[in-house]
Amino acid sequence: MFKLPNLNIGKISLLVAIMTWLSLLFVDITRLFGTVNQMESGIAPEISYILQVLFFIMVYLFYNYSINNSEKSNFLDLIWRGASTGIVATSVSIFISIFYYLLGDSRLASDPILRNFFYHVDFAFITLFLVSCTLLWKHLILYQRTKRVVNQWQGFEIGLLISMFFVFFNQNTLDYSFLFGLSVLIIFGAALSVNLKWIPYLTFKEKWKSILFLVIIQISSAYLFVQVLSYSGSITPYLNLTDNLFLLSLFGFVFIYSIFSFLVTLFNLPTSSVFEQKLVEAINFQRLSQSIKPGENENQVLDILMDSCMSAAYVDAAWLELKDTEGNKNIIHQRFINNKERKIVQEIIQDTKPFSDFTWEINTNDNKTYVGKLQDFKYKSAMVIPLVVNKDTVGRIFLLKEVKDGFNKEMTNIISTFVGQACISVENYRLLNEAIKNERYKEELQIAQRVQRSLLPSMLHKDSTFQIHGFSEAADEVGGDYYETQALGDNQFAIIIGDVSGKGTSAAFNMSQMKGVFHSLVQLNPSPRDFLIKANAALSHCLEKNHFITTSYFVLNTKTKTFKYSRAGHCPTLFFNAEKNNSEYLSIDGMGLGIVRNKLYEKYVQEKEVGYSIGDILILFTDGIVEAKNDQNEEFGYERLKKTVNKYKDLNADQLQQKIIEELYDYIGKSTLPDDDYSLLVIKFIQ
Amino acid sequence: MLKIETTKESNHVTLHLIGEVDASNSVELDESIIALMESGEKNILVDGTELQYISSAGLGVFMSYIEDFQEKNISLVIYGLNERVYQVFRILGLDQLIIIKSNKEDALQEI
Numbered sequence: 107m108f109k110l111p112n113l114n115i116g117k118i119s120l121l122v123a124i125m126t127w128l129s130l131l132f133v134d135i136t137r138l139f140g141t142v143n144q145m146e147s148g149i150a151p152e153i154s155y156i157l158q159v160l161f162f163i164m165v166y167l168f169y170n171y172s173i174n175n176s177e178k179s180n181f182l183d184l185i186w187r188g189a190s191t192g193i194v195a196t197s198v199s200i201f202i203s204i205f206y207y208l209l210g211d212s213r214l215a216s217d218p219i220l221r222n223f224f225y226h227v228d229f230a231f232i233t234l235f236l237v238s239c240t241l242l243w244k245h246l247i248l249y250q251r252t253k254r255v256v257n258q259w260q261g262f263e264i265g266l267l268i269s270m271f272f273v274f275f276n277q278n279t280l281d282y283s284f285l286f287g288l289s290v291l292i293i294f295g296a297a298l299s300v301n302l303k304w305i306p307y308l309t310f311k312e313k314w315k316s317i318l319f320l321v322i323i324q325i326s327s328a329y330l331f332v333q334v335l336s337y338s339g340s341i342t343p344y345l346n347l348t349d350n351l352f353l354l355s356l357f358g359f360v361f362i363y364s365i366f367s368f369l370v371t372l373f374n375l376p377t378s379s380v381f382e383q384k385l386v387e388a389i390n391f392q393r394l395s396q397s398i399k400p401g402e403n404e405n406q407v408l409d410i411l412m413d414s415c416m417s418a419a420y421v422d423a424a425w426l427e428l429k430d431t432e433g434n435k436n437i438i439h440q441r442f443i444n445n446k447e448r449k450i451v452q453e454i455i456q457d458t459k460p461f462s463d464f465t466w467e468i469n470t471n472d473n474k475t476y477v478g479k480l481q482d483f484k485y486k487s488a489m490v491i492p493l494v495v496n497k498d499t500v501g502r503i504f505l506l507k508e509v510k511d512g513f514n515k516e517m518t519n520i521i522s523t524f525v526g527q528a529c530i531s532v533e534n535y536r537l538l539n540e541a542i543k544n545e546r547y548k549e550e551l552q553i554a555q556r557v558q559r560s561l562l563p564s565m566l567h568k569d570s571t572f573q574i575h576g577f578s579e580a581a582d583e584v585g586g587d588y589y590e591t592q593a594l595g596d597n598q599f600a601i602i603i604g605d606v607s608g609k610g611t612s613a614a615f616n617m618s619q620m621k622g623v624f625h626s627l628v629q630l631n632p633s634p635r636d637f638l639i640k641a642n643a644a645l646s647h648c649l650e651k652n653h654f655i656t657t658s659y660f661v662l663n664t665k666t667k668t669f670k671y672s673r674a675g676h677c678p679t680l681f682f683n684a685e686k687n688n689s690e691y692l693s694i695d696g697m698g699l700g701i702v703r704n705k706l707y708e709k710y711v712q713e714k715e716v717g718y719s720i721g722d723i724l725i726l727f728t729d730g731i732v733e734a735k736n737d738q739n740e741e742f743g744y745e746r747l748k749k750t751v752n753k754y755k756d757l758n759a760d761q762l763q764q765k766i767i768e769e770l771y772d773y774i775g776k777s778t779l780p781d782d783d784y785s786l787l788v789i790k791f792i793q
Numbered sequence: 794m795l796k797i798e799t800t801k802e803s804n805h806v807t808l809h810l811i812g813e814v815d816a817s818n819s820v821e822l823d824e825s826i827i828a829l830m831e832s833g834e835k836n837i838l839v840d841g842t843e844l845q846y847i848s849s850a851g852l853g854v855f856m857s858y859i860e861d862f863q864e865k866n867i868s869l870v871i872y873g874l875n876e877r878v879y880q881v882f883r884i885l886g887l888d889q890l891i892i893i894k895s896n897k898e899d900a901l902q903e904i
Binding site for chain 1: 850852885
């Protein structure tokens, strides 16, 4: 594919412009040389005109390119550009005048060729200045452009383009058509000159500078215009380049726009501080509304809030009072006032209406402001704004002014908006932090849950003569139920089930202690009663005063087909007797662990031994099962458990366990959530 | 839900427990008993006729003061428990440590 080389329009147009100017100079000098020496050089003036138009277009392209490329530069830089070009053009022109003044009446002074050369130099600089200013104005006029303005500008540019070629019709003489074209273009330019939207965006200082630059441009254009007029008076021997419609229109346009800008900027000076203030307020508002990032401090938002409020109302002194979680009031962000003075003023404020109406407790402080007079030798008016986060009054801002009635309606409005926005930011920040914290707690709890699940055995000890199956479900993330088995040499097995008082995390901790106690004591192969006595002694040192553990402990002997058992406050175990085809709760006295924390405990625990046969079933469970309630607030109960076991007695241990849990869930219904831990251990003797 | 009403009579104070005692409100029961102990009461009756349910946390409250009562010579008698609640006390063995009577008359005999 044919590819266009990446052309640099700026450089090319500049180069072409210079070359055009040089050829124009050469053509004109040659013609002049011919005229002076009464020789017909045969160079038509049209050639000069063509070169002049080409020069205009190239300079126009160059500036258009270079200003567009410096789009980022601000208005002041742009105006300075115009002003500096004006200074250069004027200096060159003055320099030429001085040069001729110094030459006096010497021969060189009247040399037409040298004069013509300087005339071309002047022409070039005037063109540069006018075109650069015009394109600068274009940039300013099209700031915050509308389609209408863009169309107008394009029309103006077309008019200017036509004006360049006007020279072919009237050879730069001042006839009516020339004046007509000039007035049309100047009126057009004046109409465009009302687009001055850039001025309000200048700061006070920038406005002063731009006024200076505009004056420079005006002086330059006026001087150069006078210069052009003087040339046109004494131009006769050479070709007139400067009485060009294009140039004169540009003079008019540049001058009018600079006058308009100058006046508008001047009249904008007094109000510019208000505009700046509004701009600062808008920026502050935006800063306040940006929510605080986690890890950052809400103090930063309050700091911005203080600054915003102070600048919005031209406040002389201010401080912020913040209530901490204990309800203590701390002073933060104290501005332009010392502690002693602040205390005095605060007391005055507290005793003055309407400030004394303020109370911390009510939840309708939102959007309230208190403005009033003060009887203080220094501060004559004050404003107090409560900070309300989540309906809770968390603090107050105090603003003081040395003038009476210093807070007008606009100020109070903008301040209460600021405060409202800052409070929303703080509220969002606090909510976010809370959410993060909760998320962390949840994770911690999940870890606790995993740890606790691992405390329950995944495998239960057994031999071929019996089946055993366990089930446990916690109401909360962590529970307090516990069961475990241990093989005690040949044919003997220890089985324990327990329930820790209370619920949740504290119960879970105590349960893990119980597990430790079991694993220590089971090594000694104690009888059930001994186990409970020793466990009670051990746990008496571990459990909190109002906590206890209930447990049932079994030692199974599969050889003699007997089991010994003791109970410590735990709900009685259900025993299904296959021979009688009925089940009964094993009755035995026994007090919970940790209730009597001394030797006397021995009095309260007993032990029994029972023989079993094939088909018999033991159901160990925790009270959550029998105390589970349905939506009529009736418990599942011991009887219902008994019936369920009788009904499903022929099933395997694991199936029986499932059936019991199914019956239980059917009973309580799906709508009710379990409010206690359920644990169940089913042992079925099969040989 | 638990409501505790305290009525002072000539030689004793009665704690009237209405509703259910569970992990969430056992603290209230604890606070009322502490208050009675601090005010120097020697005879405390607990009226359980309207007590619907008591969880292990509630039992823990009664249990934790048994020794204190013995030391300070305070007698605490519970009466009027329904069968289900009484069974809870009995299974844990607390009936052997706390005097539990079926009605107020019997309870008054104990103090």
